[in-house]
Amino acid sequence: MTETSVTTDPAAAPSVASNEPIIAIDDLSFSYDLGKTNTLRNISLEIPAGKVTAFIGPSGCGKSTLLRCLNRMNDLVDTAKVTTGRISILGQDINAPDVEAIELRKHVGMVFQKYNPFPKSIYENVAYGLRVQGIKNKGILDQAVEESLQKAALWGEVKDRLDSSALGLSGGQQQRLCIARTIAVKPRIVLMDEPCSALDPIATARIEELIAELQEDFTIVIVTHNMQQATRVSDRTAFFYLGELIEYDETQIIFGNPSIKQTEDYVSGRFG
Amino acid sequence: MAHILKNYDDDLSALKDSVVEMGTQALAAMEKAIKGLSTNDVELCYDVIDEDERIDQQEKKIDEQGMSILLRFNPVASDLRHVLSSINICRSLERIGDHAVNIAKRARKILKAGELEEVRLIDPLVLEARKIVSGALTAFSDVDEQLAHKVIEMDRAVDKIHKALSKSLSNKISGGAQPTESLLNVIFISRSLERIGDLAVNIAEDIVFITSAEDIRHT
Ligand SMILES: Nc1ncnc2c1ncn2[C@@H]1O[C@H](COP(=O)(O)OP(=O)(O)OP(=O)(O)O)[C@@H](O)[C@H]1O
Ligand SMILES: [Mg+2]
Numbered sequence: 010m011t012e013t014s015v016t017t018d019p020a021a022a023p024s025v026a027s028n029e030p031i032i033a034i035d036d037l038s039f040s041y042d043l044g045k046t047n048t049l050r051n052i053s054l055e056i057p058a059g060k061v062t063a064f065i066g067p068s069g070c071g072k073s074t075l076l077r078c079l080n081r082m083n084d085l086v087d088t089a090k091v092t093t094g095r096i097s098i099l100g101q102d103i104n105a106p107d108v109e110a111i112e113l114r115k116h117v118g119m120v121f122q123k124y125n126p127f128p129k130s131i132y133e134n135v136a137y138g139l140r141v142q143g144i145k146n147k148g149i150l151d152q153a154v155e156e157s158l159q160k161a162a163l164w165g166e167v168k169d170r171l172d173s174s175a176l177g178l179s180g181g182q183q184q185r186l187c188i189a190r191t192i193a194v195k196p197r198i199v200l201m202d203e204p205c206s207a208l209d210p211i212a213t214a215r216i217e218e219l220i221a222e223l224q225e226d227f228t229i230v231i232v233t234h235n236m237q238q239a240t241r242v243s244d245r246t247a248f249f250y251l252g253e254l255i256e257y258d259e260t261q262i263i264f265g266n267p268s269i270k271q272t273e274d275y276v277s278g279r280f281g
Numbered sequence: 282m283a284h285i286l287k288n289y290d291d292d293l294s295a296l297k298d299s300v301v302e303m304g305t306q307a308l309a310a311m312e313k314a315i316k317g318l319s320t321n322d323v324e325l326c327y328d329v330i331d332e333d334e335r336i337d338q339q340e341k342k343i344d345e346q347g348m349s350i351l352l353r354f355n356p357v358a359s360d361l362r363h364v365l366s367s368i369n370i371c372r373s374l375e376r377i378g379d380h381a382v383n384i385a386k387r388a389r390k391i392l393k394a395g396e397l398e399e400v401r402l403i404d405p406l407v408l409e410a411r412k413i414v415s416g417a418l419t420a421f422s423d424v425d426e427q428l429a430h431k432v433i434e435m436d437r438a439v440d441k442i443h444k445a446l447s448k449s450l451s452n453k454i455s456g457g458a459q460p461t462e463s464l465l466n467v468i469f470i471s472r473s474l475e476r477i478g479d480l481a482v483n484i485a486e487d488i489v490f491i492t493s494a495e496d497i498r499h500t
Contacts (some may be wrong), residue, residue: 237355264357266494273358278289279282 025267030055030247031198031228032079036094039071039078044092048074051093052254058197061220061229063239063260064248067275072232075249076200079103079230099197114140118196122203125183126175131158131167134175134186138194149184153193160226162219163188181212188219192227199223201231205238217242236276240264248272289354293363294336296312296346297422300367300374303339304418307374310336310381311414311477315407316389318400318470329385333357336378343371362494366487370421373480373487377414380473380480387466387473397463399450410474413439417484426492432485439478446471 039049049071056062066071076081078096081103083089096103103113115138126134133140135154144150154171157163163185167178175186184204191199203221205213219240220229233239239246239260242277246263248255248271256263256272267273284290310329317325347368350356356364388425391397414437420428447468454464 047444238359240357265361267358274282276357278284278354279361 029058031058031095031099032230033097034075034094035097037075037078038095039083040076040092041074041086041088041089043081043251047079047080048252049090050252053094054257056228056230057245058228059224060244061224061231061242063243063246064230064232064234064249065236065239065246065263065275066255069258070249071252072249073202076119076202076230076232079198079200080119082115082119084110084143084185085179086146089157107226111230114196115194116196117200118194119200120187120189120191120204121270122206123208124180124187126178126183126186126190128176129173131175131178131186132171135189135193137190147159157193158186158190160192160223161185161187162215162222173210179212181208181215184208184212184216185219188216190225192223197229198228203227203232203234206234213238236264248275249276286354288475289350292346292350293356293360296343296350296364296367299339299343299346300370300424301418303336303343303374304414304421305372306332306336306339306386307377307381308411308414308418310378310427311384312411314381314388315403317385318391319404321392321396323389326381326385326389333378333382335376339370340375343367343459349495359491359494362491366491369487370484375482377477380477383473384470387470391463392413394460394463397416397460397467399453399458399464399467402446403467403474406446406471407475409435409439410477411443413478413481417481417488420485420488424488424492426489428486429488429492431479433482436482439475443471443478454485 024272034052034054034056037049037052040047052075061108066072066077075247078091079098091104093147097114098117101108127137129137132154135157136150139150139153144153155164155168158167163182166182167186175183178186184207188199205216208216217238220231223229231239231243232262233242243260245258246260248263248267248269250271256267256269258268262268263272267276273279284293310332313325314329317329319321347364350364354360391400413432416428416432419425420432435460450464450468450471453459458464483498486496489495489497
Protein backbone atom coordinates (compact mmCIF):
# COMPACT_ATOMS: atom_id res chain seq x y z
CA MET A 10 0.00 0.00 0.00
CA THR A 11 1.47 3.31 -1.04
CA GLU A 12 1.04 6.64 0.67
CA THR A 13 -0.75 8.05 -2.31
CA SER A 14 -3.45 5.40 -2.33
CA VAL A 15 -5.41 4.18 0.65
CA THR A 16 -3.45 5.52 3.59
CA THR A 17 -3.44 4.65 7.26
CA ASP A 18 -4.96 7.95 8.24
CA PRO A 19 -8.62 7.86 7.27
CA ALA A 20 -8.82 11.65 7.29
CA ALA A 21 -6.12 11.69 4.65
CA ALA A 22 -7.90 9.20 2.41
CA PRO A 23 -8.52 10.68 -1.03
CA SER A 24 -11.96 12.19 -1.21
CA VAL A 25 -14.37 11.56 -4.02
CA ALA A 26 -16.85 14.05 -5.35
CA SER A 27 -20.33 13.11 -4.21
CA ASN A 28 -21.41 12.08 -7.70
CA GLU A 29 -18.30 9.95 -8.31
CA PRO A 30 -18.49 6.27 -7.47
CA ILE A 31 -16.57 5.46 -4.31
CA ILE A 32 -16.58 1.81 -5.33
CA ALA A 33 -16.19 0.82 -8.98
CA ILE A 34 -16.57 -2.86 -9.80
CA ASP A 35 -15.60 -3.67 -13.35
CA ASP A 36 -16.24 -7.05 -14.99
CA LEU A 37 -15.56 -8.89 -11.75
CA SER A 38 -15.60 -12.68 -11.72
CA PHE A 39 -14.78 -14.54 -8.57
CA SER A 40 -14.10 -18.19 -7.78
CA TYR A 41 -13.92 -20.15 -4.55
CA ASP A 42 -12.09 -23.02 -6.27
CA LEU A 43 -9.15 -21.42 -8.00
CA GLY A 44 -11.15 -20.62 -11.09
CA LYS A 45 -12.82 -23.96 -11.78
CA THR A 46 -16.23 -22.41 -11.27
CA ASN A 47 -17.08 -18.75 -10.98
CA THR A 48 -19.39 -17.88 -8.10
CA LEU A 49 -19.61 -14.30 -9.37
CA ARG A 50 -19.63 -13.67 -13.10
CA ASN A 51 -18.70 -10.47 -14.94
CA ILE A 52 -20.18 -8.06 -12.49
CA SER A 53 -19.91 -4.35 -13.20
CA LEU A 54 -21.43 -1.74 -10.97
CA GLU A 55 -20.55 1.62 -9.50
CA ILE A 56 -21.52 2.49 -5.97
CA PRO A 57 -22.00 6.19 -5.26
CA ALA A 58 -20.45 7.81 -2.18
CA GLY A 59 -22.65 8.89 0.69
CA LYS A 60 -25.56 6.71 -0.39
CA VAL A 61 -27.05 3.45 0.78
CA THR A 62 -26.89 0.65 -1.76
CA ALA A 63 -28.77 -2.59 -1.20
CA PHE A 64 -27.85 -6.01 -2.60
CA ILE A 65 -30.81 -8.32 -3.02
CA GLY A 66 -31.34 -11.72 -4.58
CA PRO A 67 -32.17 -15.30 -3.71
CA SER A 68 -30.08 -17.27 -1.27
CA GLY A 69 -26.79 -18.41 -2.74
CA CYS A 70 -26.73 -15.82 -5.56
CA GLY A 71 -23.48 -14.37 -4.25
CA LYS A 72 -24.45 -11.21 -2.34
CA SER A 73 -22.26 -11.98 0.67
CA THR A 74 -19.46 -13.13 -1.59
CA LEU A 75 -19.49 -9.82 -3.44
CA LEU A 76 -19.71 -7.88 -0.20
CA ARG A 77 -16.71 -9.81 1.13
CA CYS A 78 -14.80 -9.04 -2.08
CA LEU A 79 -15.11 -5.36 -1.21
CA ASN A 80 -12.96 -5.67 1.90
CA ARG A 81 -11.10 -8.80 0.81
CA MET A 82 -12.59 -10.96 3.50
CA ASN A 83 -12.51 -13.80 0.99
CA ASP A 84 -8.72 -13.76 1.30
CA LEU A 85 -9.32 -16.02 4.27
CA VAL A 86 -10.37 -18.79 1.86
CA ASP A 87 -7.20 -20.39 0.42
CA THR A 88 -8.70 -21.28 -2.92
CA ALA A 89 -10.55 -17.99 -3.40
CA LYS A 90 -9.55 -16.02 -6.44
CA VAL A 91 -10.64 -13.03 -8.50
CA THR A 92 -10.66 -14.51 -12.00
CA THR A 93 -11.53 -11.45 -14.10
CA GLY A 94 -11.96 -7.73 -13.66
CA ARG A 95 -11.14 -5.40 -10.82
CA ILE A 96 -12.55 -3.47 -7.90
CA SER A 97 -11.49 0.10 -7.32
CA ILE A 98 -12.19 1.78 -4.04
CA LEU A 99 -11.37 5.46 -3.77
CA GLY A 100 -9.62 5.08 -7.09
CA GLN A 101 -7.32 2.29 -5.90
CA ASP A 102 -7.35 -1.27 -7.26
CA ILE A 103 -7.89 -3.11 -3.99
CA ASN A 104 -6.38 -6.36 -5.29
CA ALA A 105 -3.17 -4.70 -6.41
CA PRO A 106 -0.13 -6.47 -4.92
CA ASP A 107 0.83 -3.52 -2.77
CA VAL A 108 -2.54 -3.22 -1.04
CA GLU A 109 -2.72 -4.82 2.42
CA ALA A 110 -6.08 -6.29 3.32
CA ILE A 111 -5.71 -5.00 6.88
CA GLU A 112 -5.18 -1.46 5.58
CA LEU A 113 -8.13 -1.77 3.23
CA ARG A 114 -10.41 -2.83 6.08
CA LYS A 115 -9.70 0.39 7.94
CA HIS A 116 -11.56 2.13 5.16
CA VAL A 117 -14.06 -0.60 4.49
CA GLY A 118 -15.65 -1.79 7.72
CA MET A 119 -18.12 -4.64 8.03
CA VAL A 120 -21.11 -5.47 10.20
CA PHE A 121 -22.29 -9.06 10.20
CA GLN A 122 -25.64 -10.76 10.40
CA LYS A 123 -24.84 -12.45 13.68
CA TYR A 124 -23.74 -9.66 15.98
CA ASN A 125 -20.38 -10.66 17.34
CA PRO A 126 -19.08 -8.43 20.11
CA PHE A 127 -15.85 -9.52 21.77
CA PRO A 128 -16.24 -10.96 25.27
CA LYS A 129 -14.91 -7.71 26.68
CA SER A 130 -16.35 -4.54 28.14
CA ILE A 131 -18.53 -2.26 26.07
CA TYR A 132 -15.76 0.33 26.14
CA GLU A 133 -13.08 -2.08 24.97
CA ASN A 134 -15.24 -3.32 22.13
CA VAL A 135 -15.53 0.15 20.68
CA ALA A 136 -11.91 1.10 21.43
CA TYR A 137 -10.60 -2.12 19.92
CA GLY A 138 -9.89 -0.90 16.39
CA LEU A 139 -8.19 2.23 17.65
CA ARG A 140 -6.00 0.25 20.06
CA VAL A 141 -5.00 -2.03 17.17
CA GLN A 142 -3.95 1.13 15.35
CA GLY A 143 -1.69 1.88 18.31
CA ILE A 144 -3.71 4.67 19.88
CA LYS A 145 -3.14 4.62 23.66
CA ASN A 146 -4.09 8.16 24.72
CA LYS A 147 -7.01 7.77 27.16
CA GLY A 148 -8.48 11.15 26.21
CA ILE A 149 -8.58 10.29 22.51
CA LEU A 150 -9.99 6.84 23.18
CA ASP A 151 -12.67 8.17 25.55
CA GLN A 152 -13.76 10.69 23.00
CA ALA A 153 -13.82 8.21 20.13
CA VAL A 154 -15.78 5.70 22.20
CA GLU A 155 -18.40 8.27 23.17
CA GLU A 156 -18.65 9.66 19.66
CA SER A 157 -19.05 6.23 18.08
CA LEU A 158 -21.62 5.12 20.62
CA GLN A 159 -23.50 8.37 20.07
CA LYS A 160 -23.50 7.79 16.32
CA ALA A 161 -24.62 4.22 16.81
CA ALA A 162 -27.52 5.54 18.92
CA LEU A 163 -26.39 3.48 21.89
CA TRP A 164 -24.68 6.05 24.12
CA GLY A 165 -27.71 6.88 26.23
CA GLU A 166 -28.37 3.24 26.99
CA VAL A 167 -24.80 2.28 27.96
CA LYS A 168 -22.99 5.39 29.18
CA ASP A 169 -23.30 4.32 32.81
CA ARG A 170 -22.10 0.78 32.21
CA LEU A 171 -19.21 1.15 29.80
CA ASP A 172 -17.11 -1.25 31.86
CA SER A 173 -19.62 -4.07 31.97
CA SER A 174 -19.49 -6.93 29.53
CA ALA A 175 -20.79 -6.38 26.02
CA LEU A 176 -22.38 -9.81 26.21
CA GLY A 177 -24.86 -8.51 28.77
CA LEU A 178 -26.53 -6.30 26.16
CA SER A 179 -29.67 -7.24 24.26
CA GLY A 180 -29.30 -8.50 20.69
CA GLY A 181 -30.30 -5.16 19.20
CA GLN A 182 -27.89 -3.34 21.51
CA GLN A 183 -25.09 -5.78 20.63
CA GLN A 184 -25.65 -5.12 16.94
CA ARG A 185 -25.52 -1.37 17.51
CA LEU A 186 -22.35 -1.92 19.54
CA CYS A 187 -20.84 -3.76 16.58
CA ILE A 188 -21.78 -0.82 14.40
CA ALA A 189 -20.12 1.54 16.91
CA ARG A 190 -17.02 -0.69 16.85
CA THR A 191 -16.97 -0.59 13.07
CA ILE A 192 -17.38 3.17 12.74
CA ALA A 193 -14.93 3.99 15.56
CA VAL A 194 -12.03 3.72 13.13
CA LYS A 195 -13.86 6.08 10.77
CA PRO A 196 -14.09 3.89 7.68
CA ARG A 197 -15.33 5.47 4.49
CA ILE A 198 -17.51 2.52 3.66
CA VAL A 199 -19.59 0.29 5.93
CA LEU A 200 -20.64 -3.10 4.60
CA MET A 201 -23.61 -4.72 6.33
CA ASP A 202 -24.56 -8.32 5.71
CA GLU A 203 -28.18 -8.84 6.81
CA PRO A 204 -27.60 -6.71 9.91
CA CYS A 205 -31.18 -7.04 11.16
CA SER A 206 -32.02 -10.63 10.42
CA ALA A 207 -31.53 -11.68 14.04
CA LEU A 208 -33.38 -8.69 15.50
CA ASP A 209 -36.98 -8.01 16.49
CA PRO A 210 -39.01 -5.33 14.66
CA ILE A 211 -38.18 -2.57 17.14
CA ALA A 212 -34.44 -3.27 17.15
CA THR A 213 -34.67 -3.52 13.36
CA ALA A 214 -36.37 -0.12 13.13
CA ARG A 215 -33.59 1.34 15.32
CA ILE A 216 -30.90 -0.02 13.00
CA GLU A 217 -32.76 1.26 9.95
CA GLU A 218 -32.97 4.70 11.50
CA LEU A 219 -29.30 4.46 12.31
CA ILE A 220 -28.47 3.60 8.70
CA ALA A 221 -30.24 6.75 7.57
CA GLU A 222 -28.16 8.81 9.99
CA LEU A 223 -24.86 7.10 9.24
CA GLN A 224 -25.39 7.80 5.58
CA GLU A 225 -24.22 11.36 6.20
CA ASP A 226 -20.75 10.18 7.13
CA PHE A 227 -20.38 6.83 5.45
CA THR A 228 -21.16 5.02 2.26
CA ILE A 229 -23.23 2.00 3.14
CA VAL A 230 -23.70 -1.25 1.26
CA ILE A 231 -26.29 -3.54 2.80
CA VAL A 232 -27.33 -7.08 1.96
CA THR A 233 -30.89 -7.76 2.95
CA HIS A 234 -33.54 -10.37 2.36
CA ASN A 235 -36.18 -7.99 3.62
CA MET A 236 -37.61 -6.28 0.55
CA GLN A 237 -39.45 -3.69 2.62
CA GLN A 238 -36.21 -2.89 4.38
CA ALA A 239 -34.41 -2.39 1.08
CA THR A 240 -37.13 0.03 -0.07
CA ARG A 241 -36.97 1.92 3.20
CA VAL A 242 -33.24 2.29 3.70
CA SER A 243 -31.55 2.26 0.31
CA ASP A 244 -31.10 4.75 -2.50
CA ARG A 245 -30.02 2.19 -5.04
CA THR A 246 -30.61 -1.53 -5.30
CA ALA A 247 -28.74 -4.25 -7.15
CA PHE A 248 -30.51 -7.52 -7.90
CA PHE A 249 -28.33 -10.61 -8.30
CA TYR A 250 -29.23 -14.02 -9.58
CA LEU A 251 -26.93 -17.06 -9.86
CA GLY A 252 -23.78 -15.00 -9.53
CA GLU A 253 -24.80 -12.38 -12.06
CA LEU A 254 -25.96 -8.81 -11.68
CA ILE A 255 -29.37 -8.71 -13.30
CA GLU A 256 -30.45 -5.13 -12.67
CA TYR A 257 -29.06 -2.15 -10.80
CA ASP A 258 -31.00 1.05 -10.48
CA GLU A 259 -32.63 3.49 -8.12
CA THR A 260 -34.49 1.59 -5.42
CA GLN A 261 -37.76 3.29 -6.38
CA ILE A 262 -37.40 1.85 -9.86
CA ILE A 263 -36.31 -1.63 -8.79
CA PHE A 264 -39.40 -1.99 -6.59
CA GLY A 265 -41.73 0.32 -8.52
CA ASN A 266 -41.15 -0.49 -12.14
CA PRO A 267 -38.07 -2.60 -12.82
CA SER A 268 -36.86 -2.86 -16.40
CA ILE A 269 -36.17 -6.58 -16.33
CA LYS A 270 -38.86 -9.16 -15.86
CA GLN A 271 -36.66 -11.39 -13.71
CA THR A 272 -36.28 -8.52 -11.25
CA GLU A 273 -40.01 -7.88 -11.14
CA ASP A 274 -40.70 -11.57 -10.61
CA TYR A 275 -38.25 -11.69 -7.72
CA VAL A 276 -39.29 -8.48 -5.92
CA SER A 277 -42.95 -9.32 -6.26
CA GLY A 278 -42.53 -12.82 -4.88
CA ARG A 279 -42.96 -14.62 -8.17
CA PHE A 280 -39.78 -16.60 -7.97
CA GLY A 281 -39.18 -20.32 -8.16
CA MET B 282 -45.57 -16.17 -13.59
CA ALA B 283 -47.51 -17.11 -10.50
CA HIS B 284 -46.68 -15.85 -7.03
CA ILE B 285 -45.01 -18.23 -4.62
CA LEU B 286 -47.88 -17.54 -2.23
CA LYS B 287 -51.00 -18.97 -3.76
CA ASN B 288 -53.22 -16.87 -1.47
CA TYR B 289 -51.65 -13.78 -2.95
CA ASP B 290 -52.61 -14.82 -6.48
CA ASP B 291 -56.09 -15.81 -5.33
CA ASP B 292 -56.64 -12.48 -3.60
CA LEU B 293 -55.35 -10.45 -6.54
CA SER B 294 -57.63 -12.25 -8.96
CA ALA B 295 -60.57 -11.97 -6.56
CA LEU B 296 -59.95 -8.22 -6.43
CA LYS B 297 -59.93 -8.05 -10.18
CA ASP B 298 -63.15 -10.09 -10.40
CA SER B 299 -64.80 -7.68 -7.96
CA VAL B 300 -63.84 -4.69 -10.09
CA VAL B 301 -65.10 -6.39 -13.24
CA GLU B 302 -68.34 -7.22 -11.46
CA MET B 303 -68.75 -3.64 -10.28
CA GLY B 304 -68.08 -2.46 -13.82
CA THR B 305 -70.80 -4.74 -15.12
CA GLN B 306 -73.20 -3.39 -12.50
CA ALA B 307 -72.41 0.24 -13.34
CA LEU B 308 -72.76 -0.30 -17.07
CA ALA B 309 -76.02 -2.19 -16.54
CA ALA B 310 -77.37 0.66 -14.40
CA MET B 311 -76.63 3.16 -17.14
CA GLU B 312 -78.25 0.93 -19.79
CA LYS B 313 -81.30 0.35 -17.66
CA ALA B 314 -81.85 4.05 -16.97
CA ILE B 315 -81.65 4.79 -20.67
CA LYS B 316 -83.93 1.90 -21.52
CA GLY B 317 -86.44 3.14 -18.96
CA LEU B 318 -86.50 6.46 -20.77
CA SER B 319 -86.68 5.10 -24.30
CA THR B 320 -89.35 2.45 -23.54
CA ASN B 321 -91.46 4.65 -21.26
CA ASP B 322 -90.82 2.25 -18.38
CA VAL B 323 -90.75 4.14 -15.06
CA GLU B 324 -90.26 0.85 -13.19
CA LEU B 325 -86.82 0.46 -14.75
CA CYS B 326 -85.93 3.93 -13.52
CA TYR B 327 -86.95 3.01 -9.99
CA ASP B 328 -84.90 -0.18 -10.25
CA VAL B 329 -81.78 1.82 -11.07
CA ILE B 330 -82.32 4.07 -8.06
CA ASP B 331 -82.90 1.10 -5.76
CA GLU B 332 -80.02 -0.94 -7.10
CA ASP B 333 -77.41 1.78 -6.64
CA GLU B 334 -77.00 0.54 -3.09
CA ARG B 335 -75.49 -2.66 -4.51
CA ILE B 336 -72.87 -0.71 -6.43
CA ASP B 337 -71.97 1.24 -3.30
CA GLN B 338 -71.60 -1.99 -1.35
CA GLN B 339 -69.36 -3.38 -4.07
CA GLU B 340 -67.13 -0.33 -3.73
CA LYS B 341 -66.74 -1.01 -0.02
CA LYS B 342 -65.94 -4.63 -0.72
CA ILE B 343 -63.21 -3.65 -3.18
CA ASP B 344 -61.72 -1.24 -0.66
CA GLU B 345 -61.56 -4.02 1.90
CA GLN B 346 -60.02 -6.46 -0.52
CA GLY B 347 -57.42 -3.92 -1.64
CA MET B 348 -56.54 -2.95 1.92
CA SER B 349 -56.17 -6.55 2.95
CA ILE B 350 -53.78 -7.26 0.07
CA LEU B 351 -51.71 -4.17 0.88
CA LEU B 352 -51.57 -5.20 4.50
CA ARG B 353 -50.75 -8.86 4.07
CA PHE B 354 -48.64 -9.07 0.95
CA ASN B 355 -46.93 -5.68 0.66
CA PRO B 356 -47.31 -5.67 -3.12
CA VAL B 357 -44.63 -4.00 -5.22
CA ALA B 358 -44.15 -3.06 -8.87
CA SER B 359 -47.06 -4.01 -11.16
CA ASP B 360 -48.91 -5.79 -8.33
CA LEU B 361 -48.90 -2.56 -6.33
CA ARG B 362 -50.10 -0.58 -9.34
CA HIS B 363 -52.83 -3.13 -9.87
CA VAL B 364 -54.16 -2.79 -6.34
CA LEU B 365 -53.95 1.03 -6.31
CA SER B 366 -55.59 1.28 -9.72
CA SER B 367 -58.35 -1.15 -8.77
CA ILE B 368 -59.23 1.09 -5.86
CA ASN B 369 -59.15 4.15 -8.12
CA ILE B 370 -61.25 2.42 -10.76
CA CYS B 371 -63.92 1.50 -8.27
CA ARG B 372 -64.21 5.18 -7.36
CA SER B 373 -64.89 5.98 -11.01
CA LEU B 374 -67.38 3.13 -11.29
CA GLU B 375 -69.21 4.30 -8.21
CA ARG B 376 -69.61 7.70 -9.83
CA ILE B 377 -70.79 6.15 -13.07
CA GLY B 378 -73.42 4.45 -10.90
CA ASP B 379 -74.38 7.83 -9.44
CA HIS B 380 -74.78 9.27 -12.94
CA ALA B 381 -76.97 6.33 -13.87
CA VAL B 382 -79.15 7.28 -10.90
CA ASN B 383 -79.20 10.92 -12.05
CA ILE B 384 -80.27 9.76 -15.50
CA ALA B 385 -82.96 7.54 -14.00
CA LYS B 386 -84.32 10.40 -11.91
CA ARG B 387 -84.41 12.79 -14.88
CA ALA B 388 -85.96 10.10 -17.04
CA ARG B 389 -88.68 9.52 -14.48
CA LYS B 390 -89.53 13.21 -14.51
CA ILE B 391 -89.59 13.33 -18.28
CA LEU B 392 -91.86 10.27 -18.44
CA LYS B 393 -94.22 11.74 -15.86
CA ALA B 394 -94.50 14.93 -17.88
CA GLY B 395 -95.64 12.98 -20.92
CA GLU B 396 -94.10 11.81 -24.14
CA LEU B 397 -91.24 13.91 -25.53
CA GLU B 398 -90.12 13.58 -29.10
CA GLU B 399 -86.65 15.07 -28.42
CA VAL B 400 -85.74 12.10 -26.22
CA ARG B 401 -84.53 10.16 -29.24
CA LEU B 402 -81.98 12.92 -29.93
CA ILE B 403 -79.75 11.44 -27.24
CA ASP B 404 -79.53 8.06 -29.00
CA PRO B 405 -76.16 8.77 -30.70
CA LEU B 406 -74.70 9.93 -27.39
CA VAL B 407 -76.01 6.82 -25.63
CA LEU B 408 -74.32 4.71 -28.28
CA GLU B 409 -70.97 6.41 -27.71
CA ALA B 410 -71.27 6.31 -23.91
CA ARG B 411 -72.01 2.59 -24.03
CA LYS B 412 -69.03 2.05 -26.30
CA ILE B 413 -66.62 4.00 -24.15
CA VAL B 414 -67.67 2.40 -20.85
CA SER B 415 -67.62 -1.14 -22.19
CA GLY B 416 -64.29 -0.36 -23.86
CA ALA B 417 -62.84 0.74 -20.52
CA LEU B 418 -64.16 -2.39 -18.82
CA THR B 419 -62.75 -4.69 -21.49
CA ALA B 420 -59.42 -2.88 -21.37
CA PHE B 421 -59.35 -3.51 -17.64
CA SER B 422 -60.28 -7.18 -17.72
CA ASP B 423 -57.92 -7.90 -20.63
CA VAL B 424 -55.20 -5.55 -19.30
CA ASP B 425 -55.17 -4.05 -22.81
CA GLU B 426 -53.19 -0.83 -22.94
CA GLN B 427 -53.93 -0.19 -26.61
CA LEU B 428 -57.64 -0.37 -26.02
CA ALA B 429 -57.23 1.96 -23.04
CA HIS B 430 -55.64 4.53 -25.32
CA LYS B 431 -58.53 4.10 -27.77
CA VAL B 432 -60.99 4.72 -24.96
CA ILE B 433 -59.23 8.00 -24.18
CA GLU B 434 -59.61 8.94 -27.85
CA MET B 435 -63.30 8.01 -27.92
CA ASP B 436 -64.06 10.66 -25.36
CA ARG B 437 -63.67 13.37 -28.01
CA ALA B 438 -66.72 12.05 -29.84
CA VAL B 439 -68.70 11.92 -26.61
CA ASP B 440 -67.84 15.53 -25.81
CA LYS B 441 -68.63 16.70 -29.31
CA ILE B 442 -72.04 15.04 -29.45
CA HIS B 443 -72.92 16.30 -25.99
CA LYS B 444 -71.99 19.86 -26.89
CA ALA B 445 -73.97 19.83 -30.11
CA LEU B 446 -76.96 18.25 -28.43
CA SER B 447 -77.14 20.65 -25.50
CA LYS B 448 -76.73 23.57 -27.87
CA SER B 449 -79.58 22.48 -30.11
CA LEU B 450 -81.81 21.76 -27.12
CA SER B 451 -80.99 25.16 -25.60
CA ASN B 452 -81.90 26.75 -28.89
CA LYS B 453 -85.21 24.91 -28.92
CA ILE B 454 -85.91 26.15 -25.40
CA SER B 455 -85.03 29.71 -26.38
CA GLY B 456 -87.30 29.31 -29.38
CA GLY B 457 -90.18 28.50 -27.02
CA ALA B 458 -90.30 24.72 -27.34
CA GLN B 459 -92.28 22.94 -24.62
CA PRO B 460 -92.23 21.53 -22.01
CA THR B 461 -89.13 23.43 -20.98
CA GLU B 462 -88.50 21.32 -17.92
CA SER B 463 -88.42 18.08 -19.88
CA LEU B 464 -86.08 19.56 -22.44
CA LEU B 465 -83.82 20.73 -19.63
CA ASN B 466 -83.90 17.23 -18.21
CA VAL B 467 -82.70 15.86 -21.54
CA ILE B 468 -79.80 18.31 -21.36
CA PHE B 469 -79.01 17.03 -17.86
CA ILE B 470 -79.06 13.45 -19.09
CA SER B 471 -76.74 14.43 -21.90
CA ARG B 472 -74.41 16.00 -19.38
CA SER B 473 -74.44 12.85 -17.23
CA LEU B 474 -73.51 10.80 -20.28
CA GLU B 475 -70.69 13.21 -21.02
CA ARG B 476 -69.44 12.86 -17.43
CA ILE B 477 -69.65 9.09 -17.74
CA GLY B 478 -67.32 9.42 -20.73
CA ASP B 479 -64.84 11.37 -18.56
CA LEU B 480 -65.00 8.66 -15.91
CA ALA B 481 -64.33 5.99 -18.53
CA VAL B 482 -61.24 8.03 -19.47
CA ASN B 483 -60.14 8.02 -15.82
CA ILE B 484 -60.47 4.25 -15.81
CA ALA B 485 -58.44 4.01 -19.02
CA GLU B 486 -55.72 6.18 -17.48
CA ASP B 487 -55.57 3.84 -14.51
CA ILE B 488 -55.14 0.92 -16.89
CA VAL B 489 -52.24 2.66 -18.64
CA PHE B 490 -50.72 3.19 -15.20
CA ILE B 491 -50.98 -0.52 -14.47
CA THR B 492 -49.35 -1.57 -17.71
CA SER B 493 -46.74 1.14 -18.23
CA ALA B 494 -46.27 2.68 -14.77
CA GLU B 495 -46.88 6.05 -16.41
CA ASP B 496 -49.21 8.56 -14.85
CA ILE B 497 -50.86 10.10 -17.91
CA ARG B 498 -53.47 12.07 -15.98
CA HIS B 499 -53.56 15.77 -16.71
CA THR B 500 -51.02 15.42 -19.50
N1 LIG C 1 -16.27 -20.03 1.78
C1 LIG C 1 -16.87 -20.59 0.73
N2 LIG C 1 -16.28 -21.59 0.06
C2 LIG C 1 -16.89 -22.13 -1.01
N3 LIG C 1 -18.08 -21.76 -1.51
C3 LIG C 1 -18.70 -20.76 -0.86
C4 LIG C 1 -18.14 -20.12 0.28
N4 LIG C 1 -18.99 -19.17 0.69
C5 LIG C 1 -20.03 -19.21 -0.15
N5 LIG C 1 -19.87 -20.16 -1.08
C6 LIG C 1 -20.79 -20.49 -2.18
O1 LIG C 1 -20.92 -19.35 -3.04
C7 LIG C 1 -22.26 -19.18 -3.46
C8 LIG C 1 -22.72 -17.79 -3.05
O2 LIG C 1 -22.81 -17.74 -1.63
P1 LIG C 1 -23.11 -16.42 -0.84
O3 LIG C 1 -22.93 -16.70 0.60
O4 LIG C 1 -22.35 -15.30 -1.43
O5 LIG C 1 -24.64 -16.24 -1.20
P2 LIG C 1 -25.70 -15.16 -0.64
O6 LIG C 1 -26.30 -14.51 -1.82
O7 LIG C 1 -25.06 -14.30 0.37
O8 LIG C 1 -26.77 -16.10 0.03
P3 LIG C 1 -27.61 -15.92 1.37
O9 LIG C 1 -28.72 -15.01 0.99
O10 LIG C 1 -28.11 -17.28 1.67
O11 LIG C 1 -26.72 -15.36 2.42
C9 LIG C 1 -23.06 -20.29 -2.81
O12 LIG C 1 -23.22 -21.31 -3.76
C10 LIG C 1 -22.19 -20.75 -1.66
O13 LIG C 1 -22.38 -22.11 -1.39
MG1 LIG D 1 -25.30 -14.02 2.44
